[in-house]
Amino acid sequence: MKRVRKAVFPVAGLGTRFLPATKAMPKEMLTVVDRPLIQYAVEEAREAGIEQMIFVTGRGKTALEDHFDLAYELEAVMRGRGKPLDALDGTRLPAGAIASVRQQEPLGLGHAVWCAREIVGDEPFAVLLPDDLMVGTPGCLAQMVEAYGRVGGNIVCVEEVARERTASYGIITPGARDGRLTEVKGLVEKPSPEEAPSNLGVIGRYILQPEVMAVLDAKERGAGGEIQLTDAMAKLIGAQPFHGVTVAAERHDCGDKIGFVKANLALALRRDDVAPALRAYLAEIG
Numbered sequence: 001m002k003r004v005r006k007a008v009f010p011v012a013g014l015g016t017r018f019l020p021a022t023k024a025m026p027k028e029m030l031t032v033v034d035r036p037l038i039q040y041a042v043e044e045a046r047e048a049g050i051e052q053m054i055f056v057t058g059r060g061k062t063a064l065e066d067h068f069d070l071a072y073e074l075e076a077v078m079r080g081r082g083k084p085l086d087a088l089d090g091t092r093l094p095a096g097a098i099a100s101v102r103q104q105e106p107l108g109l110g111h112a113v114w115c116a117r118e119i120v121g122d123e124p125f126a127v128l129l130p131d132d133l134m135v136g137t138p139g140c141l142a143q144m145v146e147a148y149g150r151v152g153g154n155i156v157c158v159e160e161v162a163r164e165r166t167a168s169y170g171i172i173t174p175g176a177r178d179g180r181l182t183e184v185k186g187l188v189e190k191p192s193p194e195e196a197p198s199n200l201g202v203i204g205r206y207i208l209q210p211e212v213m214a215v216l217d218a219k220e221r222g223a224g225g226e227i228q229l230t231d232a233m234a235k236l237i238g239a240q241p242f243h244g245v246t247v248a249a250e251r252h253d254c255g256d257k258i259g260f261v262k263a264n265l266a267l268a269l270r271r272d273d274v275a276p277a278l279r280a281y282l283a284e285i286g
């Protein structure tokens with residue numbers, strides 16, 4: 001079984017739910033406490049053993065690549081002032097660890113993943129959507145890689161979602177269950193609560209086999225007129241092992257305003273440098 005060494009970060013979306021913040025700045029640069037969403041996702045990937053990060057970007061997204069580049073001027077000034085550089089930890093990756101491709105038009109998540117096909121090549125790869133901020137020890141992707149080591153094939157991260165929210169997710173038809181692993185017998189994108197085959201929704205972490213790229217080649221449009229990753233993954237069911245895994249991690253949907261504000265509070269309240277003052281302030285405003 002080939003090891004998962006590459007991860008695709010589809011970051012070419014328009015982030016319309018977060019306007020005006022995302023007018024000139026990528027959604028993935030939104031900051032939770034003191035680091036941008038993309039950094040949490042990249043750190044999670046590195047912890048899981050990923051060596052190459054592939055950003056699928058669009059116009060106006062160069063801040064994402066700059067964030068992981070060497071900042072000569074900044075570092076020189078900081079050194080000159082005797083300031084420690086550890087605040088930059090996690091932002092300086094080994095040379096060549098980040099590759100990026102452009103998705104010229106936001107035609108959907110499936111299309112974004114397909115844009116990375118040449119860099120992914122013929123090996124399994126992970127997909128991380130940075131707006132799903134996952135907090136867990138070990139991290140979400142590390143838990144999925146561990147599951148992958150046992151069953152191989154394709155793995156999606158699943159979570160029980162409220163029935164009335166099924167139309168916001170890809171939903172699986174569950175098969176046999178073994179602990180945290182559930183066999184995937186079917187997948188449907190954004191079903192209504194009446195049509196949903198279960199309440200197990202796919203969240204923003206995937207381990208996929210390269211064959212999904214050949215399916216995406218057909219560029220079939222699905223829900224919302226977009227080229228959906230869910231539809232392409234559904235075509236692999238039966239041909240390759242396919243599992244959903246529920247991980248021991250907390251998810252914050254930072255693509256949504258309330259999820260984003262909650263994430264800031266939850267993570268800040270776990271930080272020794274911020275929590276005491278924040279707790280005092282929260283008590284004060286009641």
Ligand code: UTP
Binds near residue numbers: 011016056111
């Ligand atoms: P979302 O559905 O959250 O879309 O995409 P969005 O455009 O980012 O945000 P809203 O809904 O307009 O506020 C899920 C993920 O897929 C990526 C997004 O960047 C996000 O990480 N994506 C989506 C692409 O990279 N390209 C696309 O064409 C669509």
